[in-house]
Every structure is written in C-alpha cells, then in structure tokens.
Amino acid sequence: MPVTAIGKYEFEPLDKRENFHGNIITYWNWEKHLMFCSPVALPFPPDMRFGDVVEKVFPDVYGAHPDFEKVDWSKVKWTLNQEPFTPDFDRSLEENGFDHKCVVRFWTPGLDGYKGSAN
C-alpha cells in the first residue's frame, strides 16, 4: 500500500545491508531469561564462524546470568527466523542460512531463569 502523500513517495530503506560496513545485523534472544530485557542486536561479518558467536561473543552478552555457565550447548533448541534450525558450529553464519536482520531464538532446556521465573 503506498503512503498517502502529496506527491511521489519513494525512499531507500535506512537499514540496508550495505550501510553496515560489510556486517549483517543479527538479533538474538535467550528465551525465558527476561533479566535481559529484550533481544540483542549484533553486527557480524557473514563469514564469521557460528561457534565463535557462542564461544567468544556470548560470554560478554549473557555471562552475567548465573545460568550461563550451566548451558549444555549440545542440547540447546534454536530457531532462525522463527523456523526450527540446527546450527553447524564450524560453518559460517552465512552457510548456516543467516541473512541481514535475521532473528535467532534459543531455548536452554532445564534452565528457565532465576528460580524458574523466566528471568
């Protein structure tokens, strides 16, 4: 539906992939851990190894939570853009199907936040 406007109304999206200096924006959410108030946004080179996100970046992002060190990454359930997905830790984000502004959600079975309160 076009915008109700007085004349021609066409604009470039402000958040196109090429505006991020070679990175893609990726969004991540650790489900049932609402102490982290919202999903986070992280820019990564698309050829970054998926495992590096979990091993090198996650500790800074989620390490403050006492559950973090208890996570068994082999049991984590993932979705990518709302579809179930099994990441290959040794392949790149792009090879894992990541694209610009994709959403990754993950559930850590048995870990539902502080006293099971989803925090």
Place this chain on the structure above:
Amino acid sequence: MSVATKARKLGLKQRYALMTRGLGWETTYQPMDTVFPYDTYEGIKIHDWDAWEDPFRLTMDAYWKYQSEKERKLYAVIDSFAQNNGHLGITDARYVNAIKLFLTGVSPLEYQAHRGFAHAGRHFRGVGPRIACQMQSIDELRHAQTQVHAMSHYNKYFDGFHDKTHMHDRVWYLSVPKSFFDDAMTAGPFEFLTAISFSFEYVLTNLLFVPFMSGAAYNGDMATVTFGFSAQSDEARHMTLGLEVIKFMLEQDEGNTPIVQRWMDKWFWRGYRLLALVAMMMDYMLPKRIMSWQEAWEMYFEEAGGALFEDLSRYGIRPPKYHEVAAKEKDRISHEAWGIFYNYTHAAAFHTWLPNEDEMAWLSAKYPKTFDKIYRPRYEQWAKMKAEGKRFYNNTLPQLCTTCQIPMGFTEPDDPTTICFRSSEYRGERYHFCSDGCKDIFDYEPEKYIQSWLPVHQIYQGNCGGAELGQVLDWYHINQGADNLDYDGSPDQQLWDKWMSDRKKAAS
C-alpha cells in the same frame, strides 16, 4: 473637532463571527485548491466548512487576555518556588528523574505540537478549524516554554537537565517520543489532528497529564503542579478540538468513516506504546505513588474511553483495534519498561534503581497476578548481583521495534514470559515489530517506516560519534558518571543525602 458617532458595541455572537469567520475569504487570484493543497489529498471530504462548531467561542483578543493572566500567576509561583528552595520540599531525589524524563521526552513534543498546529492551521481552508489550530499552536509554544521555566530550577542542583533538545534529537529512548511526533507531523492535516488532538489529547491525555501532575503534587513539586494547573484550561480546549474534528469529519461524509477509523486504530496504538514510559514512571519513579498504571488504564481508558467509543458508535466507529491487547498488557508493561531502563541506564540521562521492600509490597498488592511470579524474582536476582558488587547493566545493544522504536521488551499478549516477535518483508528487506499493532501500522504504509532512524542501527552504521559506548554518550551530551548509571551512588543521591542529614543536624 468632536467625534460624531460613538462606536457601536458588538454583541458576543456578532463579535465572534467577525473575529473568526469574518477573517477568511474566497481567494480569487488563485483557486482555493491551489492555496490549500493539503486538505483534500488524504481522502477526507468536507462539503460545508462552516458546519465546524467551536464550543469555546474564543477569539484571539480574549485569548491573549486569559493567557497573560495565567502567565502572571504561574511565574509568581515559579519565582517563589526558586526563592524558597522548593527542591528541598520534594519527597526524595529519585522523584527528580521523572521530571528529567518529562523535560527531555515530553516538553520537546510540546514544541513540535506548536509547529504541527501552525502547519495544520495554515492548510485548512475552513476558518473555524484554522483559528482553533492557531490558538492551540500558541498554547503549545507556551507549554514548552513554561515547562522549561518551571523545571529549570532543578537544573541548578540535579544532573541530566542540561541539554534537552539536543538529547531529544539523538538519545536512543527519546527517539520513541520523537518518532511518534515526526510520524504525525509528516501526515496530512486531518490525520495530524486525529493523531494529536483526538487520540492523544482526547483519549490518552489523562494518562499523561494526570500521572505527571498528580505525581508532582504528591511528591512536593509545586513548580510542576502549578504548570499543570496553568495548562489545564488549555488542555480542556485541546480535548474539545479533538472531539470536534472527529465529529466534523464523520458528519461531513460517510466515506470519511473508514479513513478516520484507520487513523484511530493507528494512533491509539502509537500513543499507547508511548505511554509505556508513563506507566513505568507511575509504578517505579514516584517515591509517593498516586495509583498504579493498571488502575489508571482502567479508569481513564477502559471506563472513560469505553463511554466515548459507545457514543461514537452511532457514526459507525468501533473501539480502536488491539485495545484488548492493551488490556492484557496492563499488568506488565510498566515492569517491562522499567526492566529496559534498568538494563540500559548506563546509556540514559536519568537514573534507575531497584524498588525497596515497601515498594515491592505495593507492587505486589497492585499486581497480584504478575508481580510476585515474574518481576519480584527479577529484582531479587538483580539485588543479589548488586550486593556482590556486580550491578547488572546490559552491555549489548537491544533490538528495536521498527515502528515504535522501543526495545523489543514486550511479551506475547497471552504469555508474559515470552518476548513478542513480529516481522514483515517489504521489497526484499525484513522488518521487526514488538506487536501486531506496530506491524499493522508498518504494513499499511511501509515506505514511511523503512526510513525509521533506529538508534541502535545508527550506532552500528557509525553515525553516532563512534563505536565505543563512551563516544556515543559524548555524542548524546550525557555527562558520564553523573547523568547516567544507578541512582545509588550518583551525585544526585549524594547531594540529597547531604541536604537531608544537614537538616537533621540543624534540627537536633
């Protein structure tokens, strides 16, 4: 020489006619459609501009008189507040953070409203709405100025008050009110009035003004209370304009109804999302609380708004879409919003803190279904971390909703423990939203929101002073270590505690 005839005194009605309708004319050098190009393209059909009713019958000369009288009273109070060190009479310095949020988030909107109504007034060919917009435009300028003056006293002692306009244009959470108003300002004049005069001023204003002004009264802030009183009669006029414009559009042409309904749906949701900031202010930032957000929502929207929409149903108007989602969210949005600011208060120009035991008892009484289950444990965990010297700050930037620009911290309507994700594709790009309400707004006019200046993306694009948080905060003009971080240990707190202990010493 003597004056031959004495000027005849005009009757009220005649005077009103001359001072309003009498000021307009049919243009002849250029056709009316060329002079007023903006009042038709939105699809609203007006057959008789003279059918516009102005219930206040206020004319410009009387307007100046009333306003200057109010101004004299207001400035007398502001002066005496300053001379008597009024800031020492507030309940607690945490309260001042509500005022910081108001000054940086709301006062700049008053100024934008001044511009918006001047623009809308210029573009209506009917004299009635034009005059109403003109007065409101001047009111809004007055509100922006008097708010700044009323609150400037706090700037002498407390942090975070020093650069409101600069911050309004740049700081991440202020993009929420800013983008709200930019959206309204870039619409046509009828949508602007539906957005601001009706949805905001008429339907939702009690949820903004009452909490802030009663909050000020409850917490000893006489300067802000007096501003509130001084603006009250203006607000009454603004609300009337809001209802009048809706009835005017609906009575002029049946074809206007679906357009008006769509605008009501959109602007209800946009206004409601913006009010999440007020919700957290009510439930967390007032040391002495007035009522909970949930109570305010029930009283001012569900009851008062319910009656209004019942009244409008004779025009074929139904209550705004997703009002039932707002009802489901009423026992959580204040907690979710406070959680967002607690996470990111190192990047904010005001302080946050953990609610104390008494406050938690109040919250659990007000929110029996959600507080003890979800939010109390969260605060317990944060308190534990704080006691270990590791006050929690989220050091990764949040994902934002493309429409309301709030971090995606709101949860599924039927599950308060799961974040609500919605998305749309437009011309090969993916866009994300916090709710169906925000997604619908995008889907109807995607070209508008693909331009959203989302603060997080702007930082990652390198447009906000640098890649380090410190550089971004400098670019925001946030004084690090003073304006930001937890209230505990802040310069505000230290100063306040010193005043209070000096007072005790002086009394003993």
